[in-house]
Amino acid sequence: MNYREIVRKSLHIVLSLILLLPFVLTYFKIVFDKAVFYSVLSILTLSFNAIQIKRPLLRSEVKKFMRESREKFFMDIKNFIPVRSQVTSSVLDRIEEKIRGVEDLIDYQLSTVERDYEKRGGYIGLTYGILGVTISYFLFKDYALYGVVSLATTDAVATVVGGLTGTHKLPFTNKTVEGSISGFIVFLTALILMGVPFLNALILSVVAMIVEAYAVEDNLLLPIFVSFLATFMV
Known part of the structure; x- marks a missing residue:
């Protein structure tokens, strides 16, 4: 595991703790609407990922704009100042080549950022995690607490270790x-x-381990499965 993956999972744990915030506040008798909290968090996360998904389109638009602006600029120069000598034409060509080099450099930097985001990839997993917890809360109410804890422990620890x-x-x-x-x-x-009887805790932990290892998207399904099972065993 590289440093980037460790940082990503550390962020995963921190955000899992944020997902626990409504339950912590309730424990201390602080009135907090969990439904609103998880709904707003889901909307913000989905919006952020939509921006990330559309980033390649932004890059191509920037590249197209710069190319068209350069071509128009040099066309206007040639129309305004008739290019009659080979020297003048050569100078303009060299200038345009330098500008094209700057365009390529900017395009490379943007593509590097996009590849870096794809390597991080954790934003997608975290989005599924938030959606999984949100769905769990609306379906199973406060039993979603156990789903959040499973995200912060089973998933993160399994990946890091x-x-x-x-x-x-x-x-x-x-x-x-x-x-x-x-x-x-x-x-x-x-x-x-948390006070769960040992046998029940054992069954929940085994199920969480299996879901984390084999689910198509464990961040989404892990909290849902654990929360559902907790309604019968806690």
């Missing part, structure tokens, strides 16, 4: 045995500390 020390792959997935077991233990410990 698996990336740093994992050597044994689980079948049919790129997740590791070491990562999954670590996430399982941390979530199980958290549930026991």
Whole structure:
């Protein structure tokens, strides 16, 4: 696991803690509308990702605008000052070539930023996580708390530990045995500390471990599965 992935998962944990905020405030008898909080957070996150998705279109528009502006500029110069000598024409060509080089440099810098965003990729996962928690709250109300805790523990710990020390792959997935077991233990410990009976906590932790390892999008499905199961076991 590289430094970027560690930072991304650290951000994942921080945002999971933010998702816990409504429950923490309620615990301290502070009136807080969880439905409004999760709805607003979902809207903001979806809007942010929409901007990121459209960024390549912005880059092509900037490139097109610069090219057309350059061509028009030199056409106007040639119309205003008749180019009769080879020297004058050569100078204008060299100037245009330099400007074209600046355009290519700007385009390269923009494309580098886009590739860097694609490497980070965590924004998409975090968006699914927020949506998963929002759906969990509207379907299962305060049982969504257990879904949020599973995001902050099972998913994050499994990825970090698996990336740093994992050597044994689980079948049919790129997740590791070491990562999954670590996430399982941390979530199980958290549930026991929250007062969940051991057997129930064990079942919830096993389900969370399986969903984290094999779900198509674990950030979306993990909180939903755990919250649903918690309604029967907590």
